[in-house]
Amino acid sequence: MPELLRIEGAIPDFRDGGIERRALEDLAGGQDGGMLLRFSPERAELMLPGCRKPFFLDFKSRELIWRALHSGRHSEAVCRAVMGGMKSPAVFDATAGLGRDSFVLQCAGARVTMFERNPVVWALLFDALRRANGDQAFMASLPNGLPALAPLGELASRPELGRADSVYYDPMFPKRRKNALVRIEMRVLQALAGEDRDSDDVLPKLLCRAARRVVVKRPAGARSVFAGGAAPSGSADGGACRYDIYAVT
Ligand SMILES: C[S@@+](CC[C@H](N)C(=O)[O-])C[C@H]1O[C@@H](n2cnc3c(N)ncnc32)[C@H](O)[C@@H]1O
Numbered sequence: 001m002p003e004l005l006r007i008e009g010a011i012p013d014f015r016d017g018g019i020e021r022r023a024l025e026d027l028a029g030g031q032d033g034g035m036l037l038r039f040s041p042e043r044a045e046l047m048l049p050g051c052r053k054p055f056f057l058d059f060k061s062r063e064l065i066w067r068a069l070h071s072g073r074h075s076e077a078v079c080r081a082v083m084g085g086m087k088s089p090a091v092f093d094a095t096a097g098l099g100r101d102s103f104v105l106q107c108a109g110a111r112v113t114m115f116e117r118n119p120v121v122w123a124l125l126f127d128a129l130r131r132a133n134g135d136q137a138f139m140a141s142l143p144n145g146l147p148a149l150a151p152l153g154e155l156a157s158r159p160e161l162g163r164a165d166s167v168y169y170d171p172m173f174p175k176r177r178k179n180a181l182v183r184i185e186m187r188v189l190q191a192l193a194g195e196d197r198d199s200d201d202v203l204p205k206l207l208c209r210a211a212r213r214v215v216v217k218r219p220a221g222a223r224s225v226f227a228g229g230a231a232p233s234g235s236a237d238g239g240a241c242r243y244d245i246y247a248v249t
Pocket residue numbers: 094095096097098099100101102115116117118121153154155170171172173189193196202
């Protein structure tokens with residue numbers, strides 16, 4: 001169960017079904033001094049305890065645009081692993097998080113659908129997509145548009161979702177002990193999502209949804225995730241991490 005937080009401003013309606021709005025309402029009621037999620041007409045932002053600057057997602061950030069437009073499918077390990085030789089694969093990102101990998105994959109030519117189960121992370125993503133979509137010059141500068149965002153949910157309860165050429169799975173790694181210099185993005189994910197402990201159960205489910213491959217991001221040197229006894233058929237080196245590839249035959 002995610003931690004309760006304070007919510008300021010009106011929670012948007014998001015979509016017709018209202019699942020996301022209800023999920024956020026269920027999380028409201030946190031203590032002063034804890035996390036604060038703020039909605040304003042401008043944007044959705046998160047204040048972490050001890051952090052003076054608000055955190056929000058921005059697909060227009062210089063760092064992300066550089067990564068997406070200047071590295072791309074040949075030098076980005078995530079693109080090599082997820083797209084393989086496919087030119088424009090349908091990709092299901094089962095762990096959207098802050099949307100960075102999805103955005104890089106989309107810019108490299110994939111057609112990405114993002115999936116996320118944490119209501120706050122989902123709301124931050126939704127808001128970043130809304131702002132990016134509203135900027136015509138930015139949209140015109142993108143080679144392949146933005147990734148799509150699926151409704152908030154748990155994979156187990158959404159069997160209709162996730163049929164794709166390639167399925168990407170990047171669960172939260174266990175916290176590193178030396179934590180002082182962890183980047184704000186990772187602090188946000190650790191505060192909101194914590195460690196994902198269900199990887200061994202999730203991977204077999206993902207294998208049923210992929211037409212060609214499932215790619216699992218792991219810390220360099222970590223064991224591979226158990227996939228019903230199946231070992232990965234290959235992997236791509238991402239420096240501090242590794243992308244294990246499970247080919248579907
Ligand atoms: C390490 S982050 C992903 C980071 C992402 N690749 C990026 O580029 O920003 C993992 C995210 O996946 C979500 N997640 C983990 N397991 C999930 C599952 N089974 N279904 C949906 N979301 C999941 C977590 O809530 C968290 O936001």
